[in-house]
Amino acid sequence: MDDRDLVGRARRGDPEAFTQLMMQYQVPLYNMALRMVGRPDDAADIAQEAFTRAWVKIRTLRDAPFKSWLFQIAANLCYDHFRRGRRYGEMPDEDTNKVVGLGILTPDPQERAEASERNRLVRESIEALDHDMRLAIILRDVNGMAYDEIAGVLGVPLGTVKSRIARARAQVQEHLQRYPDFFPSTREDAHAE
């Protein structure tokens, strides 16, 4: 069953349909919020509130895609989070014993430690972006959205999406280049030799 059918049922007050939508989007929505605000508890609060608001307001959803609409609600909550003066929360270091990377085990402790450090540096580089660029690149590279979907979430033209993603990538790249031991291939001159 696709989103449109589930949304139609949810608009008529069917909680089961909305529950299926929640199950479908809870992980990507939570991860978007997590990469935006940094702290797992804050991200979970944002995802929870986004689902609650979406449920309450779903009768106002007309032709817009549910996914873009839901992420737009969560994005606005992220901006509210920052407007309230909440800072980017430092995520606890991932315990790589507890993170099973989608079917691939990295049994070597050194490899796991390096992967953990790489991830920490990437998170740090995302944190350094301004909120608009951060959101654009998260929606693209964390959530895998197409540009037109992102434009729907952000409410901006496609050209703006393109520009924000490009500038965000350039800034992240610049940040990661400071750590050539971990990111040798992000150096432009590494390929120009």
Added chain:
Amino acid sequence: MPSEPRVPTEPTLDELSAYLDHELDADAKARVAEHVAGCADCQARLDGLRQTAYAIRALPMETPPRTFTIPAKRRESSSWVPVAGWIGGVAAAMLIIVVGVTHLPFHSASTTSSYSPISGGLAQGAAPAARPAAPLGQSGAGTQMYDSQAATKAALSNAATVSDPRNPSRMLTVSTDAASYSPTGTMNVELRLLGLPQGRTALVSLLLERNGFAVLLPTGSGPLDASGYRGNYQLANLALPNPVAGSYTLIAVEWLPDGNAELIARLPITIQG
């Protein structure tokens, strides 16, 4: 006078980035491709952007630290909700049901053992992109059999096993110590995953479902031994709907890395009045 060979304009940063994402129209895409093919500097810029995008995409997808719900109070007080639109009293009671997914990572540790204890105890695995296991109540992949056949592989008496039709040696078994419980009883659950290739990991969710709604069975407290996962659940402590009595299904879902359900084992459970 012969015209000079056309040199495609050097692409902008925006164009290179969008080129990576296949978000340029055909003309722009061809122009960027032509230029990059003959320009080492732009090739290097493009590769740098590509590796940067890969680094971000390599961040693990995290499992939410808690389940998400729709608060019953807010729903009931929502002015727009037509009372007649609810599915009667049962649906109203279902408002309190919690929906969530927890993943039990399994991994095979040897060529002979089909599964092994989770190192470090019951870990929260990185979640695949979340999708419902399947619309709850529908059949998932595999062929399910009950009781007698499953009991050969399960230590507990009430069991259901689902096997992978493409590889019958791969089986997911969920079993309980009884088929029927009192609302204040304790349900002992065991999960077994057989036939995982060496080095392969699997993420398994465990839910108790009724009428399309599922309650998460927390997995952080049960002991884990070499034969799989076992957990004890006091039914009175689960967020079950009122009235609690009824027919439930205990669902074990093995997830693929892409978020699709691979094997779904369903075991009928009755909670008596």
